[in-house]
Amino acid sequence: MGAAGVATAATAVTPLAVSAAIAETQERTVPQAQAITGTMPVTLKVNGQSHSVQIDPRATLLDTLRETLHLTGTKKGCDHGQCGACTVHINGRRVNSCLTFAGMQQNVEITTIEGLGQPGHLHPMQEAFVEHDGFQCGYCTSGQIMSAVAMVKEPWGTLDSDVKEAMSGNICRCGAYPNIVAAVQAVRRMA
């Protein structure tokens, strides 16, 4: 994927032509002192933790989460805002992390699937997806769950058809839709 090359701090920046591995080592030991031409310092607050990194301005929030901060729970599907696999929360609202640059998301609270729950300590929506078999291959699941958690707080009607409309920005190619709707409805009824 074309955008993969701009994911980390310096991989796609040509002036020094360094390898990704070297760039990352430099990046971690001396984050700002040896900034590579064209990169920018960015501080991101993700799941309550602050991260200061030097990134290529082309790095989307999605690529930065995955490739720089190594939070790989958020998935890259279409990379064009059409599939919803990259859904995260910014200040509690669900957004497509592939369609915003990380440099634009400083001073906000970013929440990823890693910040929602942990094995043995799942978020109710995660538990509901397990309980209702809301997935098969699992690739879209973190996006589905992030979307569903935000959706519960939004003004939607109570019907299954309302959930389907509210979740229309998350595609599941395995077709687990009926079970996803069941999981979301189970959590909404608990609230």
Added chain:
Amino acid sequence: MELFELVTAQTIPEAVKAQAKSSTAQNGAEVRFIAGGTNLIDYMKLNVERPNRLVDINGLPLDQIEKTADGGLKIGALARNADVAQDATVKEQYAVLSQALLAGASPQLRNMATTGGNLLQKTRCVYYRDTATGCNKREPGSGCSAIGGYNRMLAILGTSEHCIATNPSDQNVALMALDAVVHIEGVKGQRAVPVAEFYVVPGATPQRETVLEPGDLVTHITLPKMPAGAKSVYLKLRDRASYEFALASAAIVIKQDASGKIEFIRVAMGGVGTKPWRSLEAEKALLGRAASSATFRTAAEAALHGAKPQSQNGFKVELAKRCLTHAMGQASQSA
């Protein structure tokens, strides 16, 4: 994607000054404002948009939705589509706008996309999106691959031999029917442009889509007060029930007197025009007449009178007529 510099504008004049360095505010701009980013970043990934500088305007105080002294509504350029759609005044007095916004994109995108960004939403024409093909809008003089190509989704109104790209927005169709005014701050100060005059048809210069000049920043839109008792409806027809662009859509604002005679009417269409399409012809056929399905059909015929179908989108002529007729019926009967 080409490398760019990301800068943050702290003030409106600073933003204006930064973009004014661009040779154009239209296709091919070297400097772009970025707000929601949903449309621009998509096109940057496709190398259709190749700015060398992005001016992040998200910090500007332009996200308010507030009533105006004359009974209208002011919507900041940075107000997110989701917030506008759920605003109490919008839902109550400008239902067509709320409905149009909720018919567009996905909840995630609506949380990001802004009023000003939506106003400038780019066409979805597959040839505009694909840099391997000719497209006069993207690359003037390279030809229109859509004429005689895959044009099922494309326009039948306002086209030229150079471009048949559809304006994809739902919001803007509603704004046409609501007589919205676009407020712009530019290098020469502030000005207000009625939305009907904001867009230009492609003609021989499809790379130009609006009246915006270098430095121009849309700061807000205003909606005039609706006539008391007016009702409005947005109807969108598409290939699937949700999360899809319109094949045809209709925005209707109507007010009838006690006898059922139409005393105020606005008719706009989406999915069929090279710009959000207001139909004065349909309005003329409705004003002063009694609301009836026959009147609505006559008005719909008038609206599509000048339609020029391409090789694959002839179906849109009848679809748009039925869309208009049905929406007019809904609006005239809505409580």
